[in-house]
Amino acid sequence: MLADRASTLGAVFHEAEVRSISVAGDRPASLHCSDGHELQLDGTAVIIAAGAHSKGLAADVGCDVALDTERGYHVEIADPNITLNRPVLVSDGAFFASMMQGRLGLAGTVELAGLRRQPDWRLAARGIELWCSNLSTPTSSCGKRSISSYAIPCCPRCLAFRAQPARAGP
Structure with a gap:
């Protein structure tokens, strides 16, 4: 090791x-x-x-x-009324949708936000508005990772x- x-x-x-x-x-x-x-x-x-x-x-x-901090937003919907057989790119919303152990995951929205700025949940809501008008209540999460140009x-x-x-x- x-x-x-x-x-x-x-x-x-x-x-x-x-x-x-x-x-x-x-x-x-x-x-x-x-x-x-x-x-x-x-x-x-x-x-x-x-x-x-x-x-x-x-x-x-x-x-x-x-180097800056890229913050990625992810939304999960428990018990959706649909099932996807493969990941799907939703080009209108610029995010991916995929099944994750019975939940529908929506991801792909990012922003350069630094470490201290609070999450902008409106960015996660974009995917929810496009997909979720008749699905169960989503939960959201936000992760941070570093990015550099090289x-x-x-x-x-x-x-x-x-x-x-x-x-x-x-």
Whole structure:
């Protein structure tokens, strides 16, 4: 397993949300965690893989990455009065409809909204209005994910931190 191999190479695992990264001498020096711990780093690299929260952490180490949060809306309708045999693209509403364990799922509406803005449930309602006038009561959910314009490192300054992996210590 990857985690086992990393551990044998000296990686230390600490399960907590990283709130910020401190820099000293132009290098990542410590991680500030949601559980109050500050983990000191003894290497020169930090891999930031925090999804929608990566932009703020990258800014802590001086990288302004082209990253935003895409929020996707999903509506589920329990006990619909129809059954679909395959996913269907509803081009008028720009969303997909598919069956999910007996429920009708409507998805495909997204917005660039950042992490703090409240969901705009009117976007989810578009699909409901087009499909659901005579179906049972829907439930809605909203998820966040990061998006960037490229699937490669976004900041040349960040590439300088690749020299050797960082390890968190007590």
